[in-house]
Amino acid sequence: MLRVALNGMTHAIAQGVILAHRFAGILFLSFCLVTPSHTETRRPEPDEAARKWTTIKKPLRKAAETEGKWEVFKDITVDAGKSVVLDSRIDYSSLDKVAVAVRSASDSLSDLEDLTLQTFWSVPDADYFSAAEIKFGRTFPFTNSGSVLFGVYGSEFRLILRNEGGLSLKVGQLLIFCRSQ
Structure with a gap:
């Protein structure tokens, strides 16, 4: 039973890490699209x-x-x-x-x-x-x-x-x- 609870918690933590990475990626891309390009x-x-x-x-x-x-x-x-x-x-x-x-x-x-x-x-x-x-x-x-x-x-x-x-x-x-x- 303890093992099932730990697996569920591990899965929840992994999902949180994935969401954090997606958010960071979206934030980075938004910054790149909003700021003027240095090559322009x-x-x-x-x-x-x-x-x-x-x-x-x-x-x-x-x-x-x-x-x-x-x-x-x-x-x-x-x-x-x-x-x-x-x-x-x-x-x-x-x-x-x-x-x-x-x-x-x-x-x-x-x-x-x-x-x-x-x-x-x-x-x-x-x-x-x-x-x-x-x-x-x-x-x-x-x-x-x-x-x-x-x-x-x-x-x-x-x-x-x-x-x-x-x-x-x-x-x-x-x-x-x-x-x-």
């Missing part, structure tokens, strides 16, 4: 952008206005532990993929293994850019050159190049090429 970037004011990162911005153009739906950025230096923001001038609203090809500068001894490419997307009426995908230079087949393919999640594209290494990284050329199916 607000559209910076020009003076704010200069303080936090280097921004290379071109005027917005329709994809049909660019020759072959592409654009090229040249001679980009990303200091150690810093980021460079590239704002594309293409309107991506009618596209579904964007390819990015990167090549280090020919006079550079640095490789692209410490490079991180982060994509952010927005639309004209939105207050924020939303983070979408991250690709790493260490996955490139060569240390001085590589390419990645990203999905399109908005009409405005922002690519952030982040140098995770201890030395400055020199990108000789970055090509953005748009694809649609």
Whole structure:
């Protein structure tokens, strides 16, 4: 009889522990959903952008206005532990993929293994850019050159190049090429 009472009490304690874990999980998820994401970037004011990162911005153009739906950025230096923001001038609203090809500068001894490419997307009426995908230079087949393919999640594209290494990284050329199916 004592054994039956203990088994019942053990079962009740186990149920209480399970409920406590569920409550803690719900509380944690609620906190994550309510607080703004640290990866979400607000559209910076020009003076704010200069303080936090280097921004290379071109005027917005329709994809049909660019020759072959592409654009090229040249001679980009990303200091150690810093980021460079590239704002594309293409309107991506009618596209579904964007390819990015990167090549280090020919006079550079640095490789692209410490490079991180982060994509952010927005639309004209939105207050924020939303983070979408991250690709790493260490996955490139060569240390001085590589390419990645990203999905399109908005009409405005922002690519952030982040140098995770201890030395400055020199990108000789970055090509953005748009694809649609």
